Amino acid sequence: xxxxxxxxxxxxxxxxxxxxxxxxxxxxxxxxxxxxxxxxxxxxxxxxxxxxxxxxxxxxxxxxxxxxxxxxxxxxxxxxxxxxxxxxxxxxxxxxxxxxxxxxxxxxxxxxxxxxxxxxxxxxxxxxxxxxxxxxxxxxxxxxxxxxxxxxxxxxxxxxxxxxxxxxxxxxxxxxxxxxxxxxxxxxxxxxxxxxxxxxxxxxxxxxxxxxxxxxxxxxxxxxxxxxxxxxxx
Amino acid sequence: xxxxxxxxxxxxxxxxxxxxxxxxxxxxxxxxxxxxxxxxxxxxxxxxxxxxxxxxxxxxxxxxxxxxxxxxxxxxxxxxxxxxxxxxxxxxxxxxxxxxxxxxxxxxxxxxxxxxxxxxxxxxxxxxxxxxxxxxxxxxxxxxxxxxxxxxxxxxxxxxxxxxxxxxxxxxxxxxxxxxxxxxxxxxxxxxxxxxxxxxxxxxxxxxxxxxxxxxxxxxxxxxxxxxxxxxxxxxxxxxxxxxxxxxxxxxxxxxxxxxxxxxxxxxxxxxxxxxxxxxxxxxxxxxxxxxxxxxxxxxxxxxxxxxxxxxxxxxxxxxxxxxxxxxxxxxxxxxxxxxxxxxxxxxxxxxxxxxxxxxxxxxxxxxxxxxxxxxxxxxxxxxxxxxxxxxxxxxxxxxxxxxxxxxxxxxxxxxxxxxxxxxxxxxxxxxxxxxxxxxxxxxxxxxxxxxxxxxxxxxxxxxxxxxxxxxxxxxxxxxxxxxxxxxxxxxxxxxxxxxxxxxxxxxxxxxxxxxxxxxx
Numbered sequence: 017x018x019x020x021x022x023x024x025x026x027x028x029x030x031x032x033x034x035x036x037x038x039x040x041x042x043x044x045x046x047x048x049x050x051x052x053x054x055x056x057x058x059x060x061x062x063x064x065x066x067x068x069x070x071x072x073x074x075x076x077x078x079x080x081x082x083x084x085x086x087x088x089x090x091x092x093x094x095x096x097x098x099x100x101x102x103x104x105x106x107x108x109x110x111x112x113x114x115x116x117x118x119x120x121x122x123x124x125x126x127x128x129x130x131x132x133x134x135x136x137x138x139x140x141x142x143x144x145x146x147x148x149x150x151x152x153x154x155x156x157x158x159x160x161x162x163x164x165x166x167x168x169x170x171x172x173x174x175x176x177x178x179x180x181x182x183x184x185x186x187x188x189x190x191x192x193x194x195x196x197x198x199x200x201x202x203x204x205x206x207x208x209x210x211x212x213x214x215x216x217x218x219x220x221x222x223x224x225x226x227x228x229x230x231x232x233x234x235x236x237x238x239x240x241x242x243x244x245x246x247x248x249x250x
Numbered sequence: 251x252x253x254x255x256x257x258x259x260x261x262x263x264x265x266x267x268x269x270x271x272x273x274x275x276x277x278x279x280x281x282x283x284x285x286x287x288x289x290x291x292x293x294x295x296x297x298x299x300x301x302x303x304x305x306x307x308x309x310x311x312x313x314x315x316x317x318x319x320x321x322x323x324x325x326x327x328x329x330x331x332x333x334x335x336x337x338x339x340x341x342x343x344x345x346x347x348x349x350x351x352x353x354x355x356x357x358x359x360x361x362x363x364x365x366x367x368x369x370x371x372x373x374x375x376x377x378x379x380x381x382x383x384x385x386x387x388x389x390x391x392x393x394x395x396x397x398x399x400x401x402x403x404x405x406x407x408x409x410x411x412x413x414x415x416x417x418x419x420x421x422x423x424x425x426x427x428x429x430x431x432x433x434x435x436x437x438x439x440x441x442x443x444x445x446x447x448x449x450x451x452x453x454x455x456x457x458x459x460x461x462x463x464x465x466x467x468x469x470x471x472x473x474x475x476x477x478x479x480x481x482x483x484x485x486x487x488x489x490x491x492x493x494x495x496x497x498x499x500x501x502x503x504x505x506x507x508x509x510x511x512x513x514x515x516x517x518x519x520x521x522x523x524x525x526x527x528x529x530x531x532x533x534x535x536x537x538x539x540x541x542x543x544x545x546x547x548x549x550x551x552x553x554x555x556x557x558x559x560x561x562x563x564x565x566x567x568x569x570x571x572x573x574x575x576x577x578x579x580x581x582x583x584x585x586x587x588x589x590x591x592x593x594x595x596x597x598x599x600x601x602x603x604x605x606x607x608x609x610x611x612x613x614x615x616x617x618x619x620x621x622x623x624x625x626x627x628x629x630x631x632x633x634x635x636x637x638x639x640x641x642x643x644x645x646x647x648x649x650x651x652x653x654x655x656x657x658x659x660x661x662x663x664x665x666x667x668x669x670x671x672x673x674x675x676x677x678x679x680x681x682x683x684x685x686x687x688x689x690x691x692x693x694x695x696x697x698x699x700x701x702x703x704x705x706x707x708x709x710x711x712x713x714x715x716x717x718x719x720x721x722x723x724x725x726x727x728x729x730x731x732x733x734x735x736x737x738x739x740x741x742x743x744x745x746x747x748x749x750x751x752x753x754x755x756x757x758x759x760x761x762x763x764x765x766x767x768x769x770x771x
Contacts, residue, residue: 069648088653089645090648090649090654099649101646101649105646107639107642107646108642110638110639114635117632117635118636118639118647
C-alpha cells in the first residue's frame with residue numbers, strides 16, 4: 017500500500033509558541049489512522065498544519081506525491097483534502113442545503129453525491145431547508161461530515177467527530193465513518209479511545225507536540241501502560 | 251408566537267417609527283409632511299449606498315474602512331469630471347491603458363520575483379517603484395492631456411461647470427497637445443515602462459513564501475491581455491478626436507449615465523487595488539489598518555483639493571430632470587416624462603406639494619434597485635453564500651477549497667463601488683465639496699450603529715431613519731414646534747440636525763446595544 021499522506025518532521029508555531037516539534041506520520045492509501053493524545057497535545061494543530069491553516073515553519077507535507085507545505089489552504093483543499101473541524105464550524109446564516117452547496121468544487125458535485133449523503137444521514141434530507149443555526153449538535157456533526165463528502169476528496173481530516181454527542185448518535189457517526197473508509201482515506205483525531213479503537217487500523221500518539229508512539233491499533237489495545245500514560249484513560 | 255419572537259425588533263421599530271411620523275404630522279400640513287418624508291428617503295438612499303458597502307466590508311473582513319467617505323467623495327468628483335470634461339477622460343484612456351498593460355503581465359512578474367533569493371535584502375522592488383514614480387513625474391506633465399486647472403479662473407472647474415450647463419462644451423474644448431520636444435511614441439513607451447516597473451515592484455513586494463506555480467496557459471493569457479491593452483491604447487490615441495466629438499454630441503442623459511457607470515467602475519477598481527496592495531498586508535494588525543484607512547481619507551481629501559480645487563462645485567442635472575420651460579412643473583409622471591420637468595406639482599390635502607424629480611423620485615428608485623440587487627446577490631448567488639459564510643468563519647470557507655483572499659478583493663471592490671455610486675448619484679443633488687465625504691461617512695456610521703454594524707437590513711433601516719430624522723429636524727427648524735408652556739414655538743437650530751441623529755443612536759443603543767438588527771457577539 018502506498019502512502020497517500022506523509023508528514024516529515026514539521027515544526028509549527030502559533031505566535032511565539034512552538035506547538036509541534038518534528039512531527040512525522042504517514043497515512044497509507046485507504047486506511048483509517050487515529051491521531052491520539054491528551055487535550056492540548058497538538059492533534060488539532062497537526063491537522064491544521066497539513067491543511068495549511070497553521071502552516072508549518074519547517075518540514076515537509078507530501079500529499080499524493082506532491083509537496084504541499086506552504087501552499088495556501090484553498091489550493092490544498094482543492095487537491096482533494098476534506099476537513100471536518102472540531103466544533104463542526106457549520107455556517108449559521110446558511111441553510112443546510114447552502115452549507116452543502118458551498119462545499120462544491122464543481123457545479124455538479126452535490127447533485128452527484130446527494131443520494132449517497134442522504135442514505136448515510138437520512139435526517140439531513142428532512143432538515144435541508146433549515147438554517148444552520150437551528151441544528152442540534154448531532155445534526156451539525158452530520159452536516160459537517162456530509163459537507164466534506166460533497167466534493168471528490170481523497171483524504172478526510174476529521175477532528176473529534178463524537179465529542180459531546182449522545183451514544184446513539186455516536187453509533188451512527190461510527191457507522192458512517194466505517195462506510196466512508198471503503199472509498200476514502202481518513203486521518204481521525206479522537207479523544208474517545210473506544211471509538212478510535214474500533215475504527216482505526218493504526219495509530220499515532222502525540223504528546224506535548226511530539227510523536228511519542230506509533231503502531232497497529234490491535235497492539236495498543238493491550239498496551240495499558242501507554243494508554244494510561246498518554247491518553248489518560250483506561 | 252414564533253413569528254413575533256423572530257421579528258420582535260422589526261415590528262417594534264415599525265410601530266415606533268409610525269407613531270413618530272404620526273406625531274410629526276400634527277405639527278405640519280399634509281403636503282409638507284409628504285415632501286419631508288420623500289426628502290428623508292432620498293437622503294437615506296444616499297447614506298444607504300455608503301453604509302451598505304461599509305458594513306459588508308466590516309462584516310467579512312473586519313476592516314473599518316474610514317476612507318469610505320473619501321471614496322464616496324471621489325465618486326462624486328469622478329462623475330463631475332466625466333460629465334463635464336469627456337475630452338479629458340478620452341485623453342486619459344491611452345496612458346491609463348498603457349499603465350494597466352504593465353500589470354497585465356503580473357503572473358510573469360510573479361514568477362520572475364519568485365526566482366530571486368527568498369531571504370536577503372529586497373531592495374530591487376523599492377528601486378523599481380522609485381524608477382516608475384520618477385518616470386511618471388518626468389513624463390506626466392508632457393502627456394497630451396487637456397485638463398482644467400483650479401488655479402486659473404478661466405480654466406477652473408467652476409467655469410467648466412457653467413460651460414457644461416450652457417451647452418458650450420463642444421465649442422470650447424480644444425484637442426490636447428503634447429508638450430516638450432520628445433517624440434510622442436517615446437513618451438508612450440516611457441509610460442508603458444513605468445507600468446511594467448510598478449507591476450514588477452508590486453510582484454516583488456507581495457512575494458509570498460513557498461511555491462509559485464504559473465501554468466503556460468496563464469502566461470499566454472496574460473500576454474494576450476497585454477497585447478490587447480496596448481492595441482486599445484493605440485486605438486484610443488489614433489481616434490481621440492472623433493471619440494471626443496461623438497461623446498460630447500450625446501445628450502446630457504446619456505452623458506450622465508456614462509459618468510455614473512464609469513465612476514462606479516473606477517471606484518470598484520480603486521477599492522480592489524486598495525485591498526490588494528495596502529489593506530492585505532495588515533489583516534493581522536487591526537490598529538495599523540485603522541490608521542491606514544484614516545490616513546487614506548486625508549489623502550483622498552487632499553487629492554480632491556489639489557485636482558478640483560477647494561471651492562465647492564455644482565454638478566448640472568441631466569436634462570431628464572432639469573426642465574423648467576413649457577409644461578413644467580408637471581402634474582404627473584407622464585407629463586414629467588414628456589417635458590423632462592425638474593419638479594412635479596401634486597395636490598395633497600388641498601395644498602400644493604413640490605416634488606423634485608431627481609432628488610425625490612430618481613434617487614429613491616435607484617436606492618431601492620440597489621437595495622434589492624445587493625440583497626439578491628447576498629442571498630441567491632454563490633458569491634453571496636461565500637460572503638455570508640465568510641462573515642462567520644473565513645478559515646472554514648478556505649478549508650472548503652475557496653480562495654477567500656480573492657473574495658475579499660471582490661467584496662472590497664463591491665463595497666467601494668457602492669460608495670462611488672452613492673457619490674455619483676449625490677453629486678447633482680447635494681453638490682460637491684471637499685467636506686462631503688466626512689459628513690456622509692459620519693451619517694453612515696450613525697446609521698450603522700442604529701441598524702446593527704454588520705447587518706444589511708440594519709444598514710437600510712438605519713440609513714432611512716437617519717435621513718428621515720435629519721429632514722424632519724430641518725423642516726421643523728423652519729416651522730417650529732408648538733410645545734406646551736412655551737410662548738414661542740421651539741425651532742431646532744441647524745446644529746441640532748446632526749445632533750438629533752446622534753441622540754437617536756444613543757437611545758437605540760441604550761435599549762439595544764447591538765443596534766436594531768445586529769447580532770449578539
